[in-house]
Amino acid sequence: xxxTGWILLTASLVGISCGIIGVLLILRRMAMMADAISHxxxxxxxxxxMISESLQGTGMLIGAMLAGLLxxxxxxxxxxxxxxxxAAIGVVFTTLFSIxxxxxxxxxxNVHLDVNHALMGEISFVPWNLIDVPLVGEVPLAVVLLVTVxxxxxxxxxxFYKEWKITTFDPALAASFGIPVLVMHxxxxxxxxxxxxxxxxxxxxxxxxxxxxxxxxxxxxxTDRLWLMFVLSxxxxxxxxxxxxxxxxxxxxxxxxxxxxxxxLIFLFSYxxxxxxxxxxxxxxxxxxx
Amino acid sequence: MYSKALKRFVSIMVxxxxxxxxxxxxxxxxxxxPIQVVATTSQIGDxxxxxxxxxxxxxxxxxxxxxxxxxxxxxxxxxxLQNADIVFYNGLHLExxxxxxxxxxxxxxxxxxxxxxxxxQDLLNDPDEPAVTDPHIWFDxxxxxxxxxxxxxxxxxxxxxxxxxxxxxxxxxxxxxxxLKTESLKTMATIPDEQRVLVTAHDAFxxxxxxxxxxxxxxxxxxxxxxxxxxxxxxxxxxxxxxEIPSVFVESSISERSIxxxxxxxxxxxxxxxxxxxxxxxxxxxKGTETxxxxxxxxxxIETISQAxxxxxx
Amino acid sequence: xxxxxxxxxxxWVFVSAVMLGMAAGMMGTMSNLRKQGLMSDAISHAxxxxxxxxxxxxxxxxxxxxxxxxxxxxxxxxxLIQGIHQSTRIKEDAAMGIVLSxxxxxxxxxxxxxxxxxxxxxxxxxxxxxxxxASMIRSDAMIMGVLxxxxxxxxxxxxxxxxxxxxxxxxxxxxxxxxxxxxxxxTFLLVVTIVIGIxxxxxxxxxxxxxxxxxxxxxxTHSLLIMFVLSxxxxxxxxxxxxxxxxxxxxxxxxxxxxxxxxxxxxVSLFLGSKNGLWIQRMKLSKYKSLKSSHDVKED
Numbered sequence: 035x036x037x038t039g040w041i042l043l044t045a046s047l048v049g050i051s052c053g054i055i056g057v058l059l060i061l062r063r064m065a066m067m068a069d070a071i072s073h074x075x076x077x078x079x080x081x082x083x084m085i086s087e088s089l090q091g092t093g094m095l096i097g098a099m100l101a102g103l104l105x106x107x108x109x110x111x112x113x114x115x116x117x118x119x120x121a122a123i124g125v126v127f128t129t130l131f132s133i134x135x136x137x138x139x140x141x142x143x144n145v146h147l148d149v150n151h152a153l154m155g156e157i158s159f160v161p162w163n164l165i166d167v168p169l170v171g172e173v174p175l176a177v178v179l180l181v182t183v184x185x186x187x188x189x190x191x192x193x194f195y196k197e198w199k200i201t202t203f204d205p206a207l208a209a210s211f212g213i214p215v216l217v218m219h220x221x222x223x224x225x226x227x228x229x230x231x232x233x234x235x236x237x238x239x240x241x242x243x244x245x246x247x248x249x250x251x252x253x254x255x256x257t258d259r260l261w262l263m264f265v266l267s268x269x270x271x272x273x274x275x276x277x278x279x280x281x282x283x284x285x286x287x288x289x290x291x292x293x294x295x296x297x298x299l300i301f302l303f304s305y306x307x308x309x310x311x312x313x314x315x316x317x318x319x320x321x322x323x324x
Numbered sequence: 325m326y327s328k329a330l331k332r333f334v335s336i337m338v339x340x341x342x343x344x345x346x347x348x349x350x351x352x353x354x355x356x357x358p359i360q361v362v363a364t365t366s367q368i369g370d371x372x373x374x375x376x377x378x379x380x381x382x383x384x385x386x387x388x389x390x391x392x393x394x395x396x397x398x399x400x401x402x403x404x405l406q407n408a409d410i411v412f413y414n415g416l417h418l419e420x421x422x423x424x425x426x427x428x429x430x431x432x433x434x435x436x437x438x439x440x441x442x443x444x445q446d447l448l449n450d451p452d453e454p455a456v457t458d459p460h461i462w463f464d465x466x467x468x469x470x471x472x473x474x475x476x477x478x479x480x481x482x483x484x485x486x487x488x489x490x491x492x493x494x495x496x497x498x499x500x501x502x503x504l505k506t507e508s509l510k511t512m513a514t515i516p517d518e519q520r521v522l523v524t525a526h527d528a529f530x531x532x533x534x535x536x537x538x539x540x541x542x543x544x545x546x547x548x549x550x551x552x553x554x555x556x557x558x559x560x561x562x563x564x565x566x567x568e569i570p571s572v573f574v575e576s577s578i579s580e581r582s583i584x585x586x587x588x589x590x591x592x593x594x595x596x597x598x599x600x601x602x603x604x605x606x607x608x609x610x611k612g613t614e615t616x617x618x619x620x621x622x623x624x625x626i627e628t629i630s631q632a633x634x635x636x637x638x
Numbered sequence: 639x640x641x642x643x644x645x646x647x648x649x650w651v652f653v654s655a656v657m658l659g660m661a662a663g664m665m666g667t668m669s670n671l672r673k674q675g676l677m678s679d680a681i682s683h684a685x686x687x688x689x690x691x692x693x694x695x696x697x698x699x700x701x702x703x704x705x706x707x708x709x710x711x712x713x714x715x716x717x718l719i720q721g722i723h724q725s726t727r728i729k730e731d732a733a734m735g736i737v738l739s740x741x742x743x744x745x746x747x748x749x750x751x752x753x754x755x756x757x758x759x760x761x762x763x764x765x766x767x768x769x770x771x772a773s774m775i776r777s778d779a780m781i782m783g784v785l786x787x788x789x790x791x792x793x794x795x796x797x798x799x800x801x802x803x804x805x806x807x808x809x810x811x812x813x814x815x816x817x818x819x820x821x822x823x824x825t826f827l828l829v830v831t832i833v834i835g836i837x838x839x840x841x842x843x844x845x846x847x848x849x850x851x852x853x854x855x856x857x858x859t860h861s862l863l864i865m866f867v868l869s870x871x872x873x874x875x876x877x878x879x880x881x882x883x884x885x886x887x888x889x890x891x892x893x894x895x896x897x898x899x900x901x902x903x904x905x906v907s908l909f910l911g912s913k914n915g916l917w918i919q920r921m922k923l924s925k926y927k928s929l930k931s932s933h934d935v936k937e938d
Contacts, residue, residue: 063729066734120676121670121853124679124850129897131894132846132893139894241743243742246735248736254728291747292743294739298743
């Protein structure tokens, strides 16, 4: 496939996986989780470096995944103890990040170790980092990683669709049905962590945070039905990647920046025109009731 | 209604894939066309184009003032990389994750890390962390010439008919570098040994320090994400006061705030320190100006340092 | 050791950190009640396009202009967050996420453009407006002191109004309090605090100081007034303690140690807090259980 083809495929995979996870994330009021993880992975890569003494990718990725899981689990634990979600996220990410910085200063010394260099991918380079996949041929590593993650996300969401629906909208009811609410929360948070870290590694933090929150929030303005929200959010994610790519070529600028910006354009459109909760629809409804 | 929109959307997606797939860029390969060279940093780009002259068309990815930390590739950069006949980069993790890209591009064309030409004992390792090597090799002129020599050999293979001209231009450039080296050594030698201390915001001047027998103290480590502590500042302040060092320096790419804290602290302790000026570390000056070239950038640094450190400790 | 405590650099940092901790602790109590704890994180990212535009307009890396650019762009971001939240069904946190990522994406686009036209002056722009706690000087100490006093005065003089506006805006409207004015004033003050904070000490420390002390205070009291006081005290102690620890040896970064100090205060509050602390909760629960079981026995 051509360069552009791979870029659009990669961005679309990020759009789909993040779009789906994002819907549940904003409904559970944990939108800032992704941004928090983008900071706490520092702790993971510092510890991975201390153990492996190398700046190579795999160790860093594993370290980051573990740090992401740790972040989400601690946040979940604090929440189960009655802390507001924004407070829990704020306490955890600043603390873990600071511990990471202290470790760099005290035990790692003069290493050129920062999150941008060690972990954050750059979408324009994706088509050049190929691996051989049997039967398919040469495929970018990021695409393989993202296909795996997207499949995992789709599987877990579809498999427990009813459970997700009930635990998200009415945890008390879910508990009375005998659904293990807390286990579901932990499972969800683990998925958030795996998806975001894998996507960071492929395309960088800016795009991931944008793709997780903005398409899902836009979809939230179009409908009340959960399945439709999933579908719309994933499509908005894909749409922003195409729109963003066009803008990037037009202005000769950064692809990931443009794609993040394009999610904003789609949100703006939804904010005005969405048929259910868009500005025009809301004002019309108000006038009718008067 | 939604599904219809969705279908249309998917078909647009597929179409764009196909359309773009057909549009494979064809490379024109005329005989007299200059070969396309891509260099990552401005230091490499400038030096290589001095040597290659009219035989090369050099594209520098990290243009004037772009330090590798904040480099964001644009579409034109990507095209340049795709059309390049040869690519030069610094290596030693200066370009971070672009290493993987170079490996891939290197499959069908020459891609060269300049640092690879330098023998291991000439490279500076961090004493505490042997796994990590200082990538700022361009501050040592000898090492830089070795690296450029290596790069020229690679160019000769692409330009077998112009070997002689290339060598002439290389020799001419190298004699300029030799001159730069002699002058720099001479200028730096005028600074008394105990005052030859370079205090900057972060550690980019390791090779520079070794070459000119100058003590280099960075407030921050190699990484710009480092945080510093009160005692780190205090240590530098004490050192300035004790050894009566007249000046400290800022780098073009880093905020001068921490350096200002050092200056105020020393002033409070009764020793007046001035800001010696701005040095170029990772980034270079604007194209077309003097500091936009390797030699000009180097001269600027030497002049700034010697003028500031030579000031009498009034 | 005693030397460093007498040095002027240490004293500037110490005073600034304590003052900033107190100001942020008080502001944090308000933003915590409005579930806007992560506002500093959002605004620090949203500042990027403002910084870029200020640079592209002046062509210079003048700290003053860049900070003004950052402040304006942060203010616009804060208004958008409020606006999205109030006019749609989207929650605060999602609104913050949207504004953060879209603004930052736009900032990166501008940064790439600045890389092409910046004539070499643009290097380091993205981190230029973010400070380091250890490098604070006398002027920072004064700015932080003034900030803390202003925040305190604003709260003390209109305490009753703030209380109603924060807890029950509808009731406040009925009482004839100009809620819109108070809300805008709160947003303005929050953005000013954040911008002053991030340019002096960086994003992470600012986020931590706005969130952690106020969250900790909630484990000790239900009264808003005491919450303000406690939060300011916790913030001040964190700032002072962190600075002290980092003075004990080389290579101990100041900012992160302030964060960790405040986290320790938080953990102590979480477990031992006299209201809602985990220990108290357990005691109440076991008391309740034993009461209940003895009750059950009697019924048998």
